[in-house]
Amino acid sequence: MPLHLKTAFTLIAPLVALVNSIAVDIARTIPDNPEIPAYRLERGYKPQITAIRVEIPPKIDGVLDDEAWSNAEVGGPIIQNSPRAGKAMDQQTEFRVAYDSNNIYVAVWCWDSEPDKIVARYMRRDDSMRPDDYVIIALDTFNDQRNGYWFRFNPNGTRQDGIISNNININVQWDGIWNVKTEVTEKGWFAEVAFPLNTFSFDPDSTEWGLNVNRNIKRVSQRGIWSSPRSSMRSYYMAEAGTLKGLSGLKQGLGLELNPYLLGKESDNRESGESEFNFEWGGDFRYRISPKLSATVSYNTDFAAAETDARQINLTRFSAFFPEKRRFFLEEAGVFNFGGLEGRVRRGARTSPVFLPYFSRRIGLNSRGQVAPLVGAAKLTGRVGDFDVGIINALLESGEELGSQNTFVGRVSKPVLDQSTVGAIVTHGDPNSDYDNLVVGSDFQYLSNNFLDKYRLEANAFILASQSDNPKFDGGLAPSFGGNFVLPADEFELEGSFLQIDEDFNPAMGFAPRRGIRRLGSTLTYQPRPEDIAWLRQYYLIYEGEYVTNLSNQLESSRHVFTPLSFVFESSDSIYFRFENSFDAPLNDFEISDGIVIPSGDYEWNRGIIGVSTATKRMVNMTHEFTFGSFYNGDRTENRTKLNYLPSKHFGTALSYTIQNVELPGGEFDVKLASLTALVNITPDFTWTNVAQYDNKSDTLGINSRLIWEYQPGKRIFLVFNQSYLDERTGFVREQMDTTLKLSSIYRF
Numbered sequence: 001m002p003l004h005l006k007t008a009f010t011l012i013a014p015l016v017a018l019v020n021s022i023a024v025d026i027a028r029t030i031p032d033n034p035e036i037p038a039y040r041l042e043r044g045y046k047p048q049i050t051a052i053r054v055e056i057p058p059k060i061d062g063v064l065d066d067e068a069w070s071n072a073e074v075g076g077p078i079i080q081n082s083p084r085a086g087k088a089m090d091q092q093t094e095f096r097v098a099y100d101s102n103n104i105y106v107a108v109w110c111w112d113s114e115p116d117k118i119v120a121r122y123m124r125r126d127d128s129m130r131p132d133d134y135v136i137i138a139l140d141t142f143n144d145q146r147n148g149y150w151f152r153f154n155p156n157g158t159r160q161d162g163i164i165s166n167n168i169n170i171n172v173q174w175d176g177i178w179n180v181k182t183e184v185t186e187k188g189w190f191a192e193v194a195f196p197l198n199t200f201s202f203d204p205d206s207t208e209w210g211l212n213v214n215r216n217i218k219r220v221s222q223r224g225i226w227s228s229p230r231s232s233m234r235s236y237y238m239a240e241a242g243t244l245k246g247l248s249g250l251k252q253g254l255g256l257e258l259n260p261y262l263l264g265k266e267s268d269n270r271e272s273g274e275s276e277f278n279f280e281w282g283g284d285f286r287y288r289i290s291p292k293l294s295a296t297v298s299y300n301t302d303f304a305a306a307e308t309d310a311r312q313i314n315l316t317r318f319s320a321f322f323p324e325k326r327r328f329f330l331e332e333a334g335v336f337n338f339g340g341l342e343g344r345v346r347r348g349a350r351t352s353p354v355f356l357p358y359f360s361r362r363i364g365l366n367s368r369g370q371v372a373p374l375v376g377a378a379k380l381t382g383r384v385g386d387f388d389v390g391i392i393n394a395l396l397e398s399g400e401e402l403g404s405q406n407t408f409v410g411r412v413s414k415p416v417l418d419q420s421t422v423g424a425i426v427t428h429g430d431p432n433s434d435y436d437n438l439v440v441g442s443d444f445q446y447l448s449n450n451f452l453d454k455y456r457l458e459a460n461a462f463i464l465a466s467q468s469d470n471p472k473f474d475g476g477l478a479p480s481f482g483g484n485f486v487l488p489a490d491e492f493e494l495e496g497s498f499l500q501i502d503e504d505f506n507p508a509m510g511f512a513p514r515r516g517i518r519r520l521g522s523t524l525t526y527q528p529r530p531e532d533i534a535w536l537r538q539y540y541l542i543y544e545g546e547y548v549t550n551l552s553n554q555l556e557s558s559r560h561v562f563t564p565l566s567f568v569f570e571s572s573d574s575i576y577f578r579f580e581n582s583f584d585a586p587l588n589d590f591e592i593s594d595g596i597v598i599p600s601g602d603y604e605w606n607r608g609i610i611g612v613s614t615a616t617k618r619m620v621n622m623t624h625e626f627t628f629g630s631f632y633n634g635d636r637t638e639n640r641t642k643l644n645y646l647p648s649k650h651f652g653t654a655l656s657y658t659i660q661n662v663e664l665p666g667g668e669f670d671v672k673l674a675s676l677t678a679l680v681n682i683t684p685d686f687t688w689t690n691v692a693q694y695d696n697k698s699d700t701l702g703i704n705s706r707l708i709w710e711y712q713p714g715k716r717i718f719l720v721f722n723q724s725y726l727d728e729r730t731g732f733v734r735e736q737m738d739t740t741l742k743l744s745s746i747y748r749f
Contacts, residue, residue, distance in 0.1 A: 030111045030187055033088040034077055040229075041079075041086045043454065047227055049075040049211070050246040051097040051104070058098065058105055060192045062157075062183035069107050072096035078215045079229035080222060083529050083537055085490065089224045091188065093135075093215045097244060101251045104195040108135050110155075110215060112188035119218040119617050120155040120184075121646040123681035124689065125710065126172065129154045131616035131646075133218050135191060138164065140210025140238040141202035142292070146419060147334075148210060148238045149176065149200060155189040156649045157182045157684045164236040165334025167419060167447060168458060169342065173330035176200075177714040177746060198253045198748045201382065203291050211244040218617045221537065221572045231490040231529075232456060239419055239449055254749045255288025261744040268737045283744075284328065293382030293389075298328055301364070301374040301394075313658060313673050313695070317590045317598075318513040321352040322361065329360035332381040335390035336360075336411045338425050339443040340460030340484050354519065355499060356511040357439055357464050357480075358409050362431050363394050363509065372431065373397040375404070388413045388421075396431060405431050407509060419447040425464075430508035435470040437508035441480075451487070459485040468506045478504035484521075495523040503551065517556065520547040540566035540576075558583040572615035580607045584632070593697075596667040598632050605630035620645050634664035652679045672696040685710040699727040700735075714746035 058066035162172035227242035260283035282300030413423030441464030451457035484497035503516035607629030
């Protein structure tokens with residue numbers, strides 16, 4: 001080696017060693033909480049971080065000693081947005097971003113001075129992890145401040161992901177291919193994440209993406225966020241995300257994705273004495289036509305690996321709503337959302353919609369909820385110019401009652417103003433009849449983060465019309481229209497809605513349990529966080545109202561719920577009391593239970609609801625709700641209990657039990673519903689889920705057992721057992737048993 005090179009190496013070597021030692025020490029030193037600069041709290045301020053391009057990628061193992069991280073810019077701090085918005089978090093958090101031509105890498109330092117109190121009990125892919133410590137990374141890959149990708153992980157390396165649509169909806173049923181590894185030490189927990197670029201749609205010419213990072217510290221129920229630390233802020237509000245800069249030379253590949261499957265299913269019907277074995281194959285083929293537009297073709301679409309529905313107790317005269325769980329329809333589902341009608345997350349739970357012009361569950365499931373096989377389906381989703389488009393065309397296999405059916409849905413919307421959209425929808429076909437059906441409509445969504453200079457406002461208006469040759473309906477155009485708004489502020493929330501549905505409006509591919517009505521709905525919530533009461537985290541005063549008339553403005557039903565007491569304690573335990581007033585005026589007699597009829601007439605009743613919940617951060621936590629009062633022309637009591645036991649990340653159980661006692665002049669009956677869930681998690685990628693459900697209305701016990709092994713990212717093996725048993729009072733007798741083995745792989749080029 002030449003002398004001058006030896007001299008240079010002698011001088012540089014100590015520096016390299018120092019850098020490497022610093023990189024190792026990064027994960028071993030707990031920094032003090034920094035002062036929060038005033039400008040970080042100013043409304044509209046968006047922090048920035050520059051990603052570093054690396055030739056040698058970091059090893060994804062959770063040990064943050066790679067040279068890439070020592071050279072990368074530090075992102076942070078994460079600032080509280082709940083419960084004390086704008087304050088420093090109890091524990092410091094930092095992150096760094098690197099990339100190469102094929103991957104985005106993120107490292108997160110979640111320091112913790114009490115690592116033995118880190119809460120991390122969930123390990124199954126796509127568990128919500130709300131009861132755990134976790135980190136969320138949200139990426140706006142087109143930097144359009146509307147859409148993006150959402151990733152959450154906890155100290156166990158458990159993954160959950162979703163697609164963000166227009167700052168409002170997040171579809172957590174989407175599964176991306178990505179990798180995260182974590183390590184828990186005496187200094188906290190640390191994570192390394194690799195996002196393959198072919199997981200995303202993005203503009204390869206753009207050098208900036210939107211980015212936000214959240215952290216949850218469960219034991220103190222404290223949440224923090226990098227950009228826009230306000231109580232009303234959500235991780236999927238991409239309009240308020242920070243900026244990731246410095247990207248260049250990113251490769252999308254050819255834009256091809258193959259997702260084939262092989263499936264073997266054995267069915268044993270004890271009642272008929274028949275047993276059969278079926279072998280099937282099929283899959284999806286996706287091609288990214290442009291960075292913003294992709295086409296998917298599905299052959300012999302299979303839903304065998306979809307989760308089983310949770311049983312519901314329905315004591316109303318209207319249809320219950322069951323959410324979609326099938327992957328083909330859930331992916332890119334946000335583009336089909338219309339008029340703000342899809343329900344929203346309220347206090348941690350998603351509300352069910354009261355009306356939908358398009359509901360994908362109608363495709364591939366008959367009116368009895370049984371699978372109607374799909375021969376194939378085609379889907380086009382993405383953006384063409386300034387328009388977001390979504391098209392699905394599906395061909396249903398012929399059955400005993402119907403011939404093959406073709407269904408079509410198309411959706412287009414265009415961004416207007418700052419964050420608003422205007423759009424149209426059309427559906428054609430009736431999956432459950434041979435009659436022709438057409439629905440067309442248009443909607444406008446207004447969204448602003450600066451309403452009255454400081455509030456977020458979402459408002460929607462829509463109009464629809466249907467035409468059907470079904471003799472049950474008038475053959476002309478039947479209208480439906482309405483609107484809604486929500487204003488979620490830090491200390492209060494306001495919601496309002498209006499809906500009118502014509503008597504002959506028939507959305508054959510939608511969800512409309514009531515026709516010929518006008519509906520007014522409202523929710524008013526006051527939710528302060530008093531700082532002068534040490535034991536109280538937050539309290540709520542809530543009014544929820546629904547007022548439904550016929551088209552002649554005669555009252556058909558109403559519901560008013562007042563919550564004068566709802567406390568969330570500093571321990572995260574909670575207690576509440578509600579008072580509910582209901583009115584119903586059925587025009588016809590209806591059977592509420594076997595042989596027990598509610599006569600037509602006017603009914604009004606009052607009920608009280610008392611509930612208590614213990615903090616989900618505990619190994620054993622429970623919720624109990626007791627409801628009492630009158631019901632139609634009688635009385636009803638209800639006890640609803642859910643108990644969770646999570647002794648470790650490898651094992652968990654959940655038991656729920658509901659019993660209702662109804663006393664009416666026509667008779668008395670009980671309704672019982674029980675479910676038991678047992679989880680066995682070998683690794684975050686190898687899980688076994690068992691669900692048993694029983695209800696005394698059908699007198700059946702159903703057992704669903706699903707073993708899922710993702711042996712490589714995107715490559716899975718499913719082993720599914722479905723068993724049904726009939727309660728003959730002398731014991732359960734097995735009726736049906738299905739065993740399914742499915743192999744599914746995703747290949748991207």
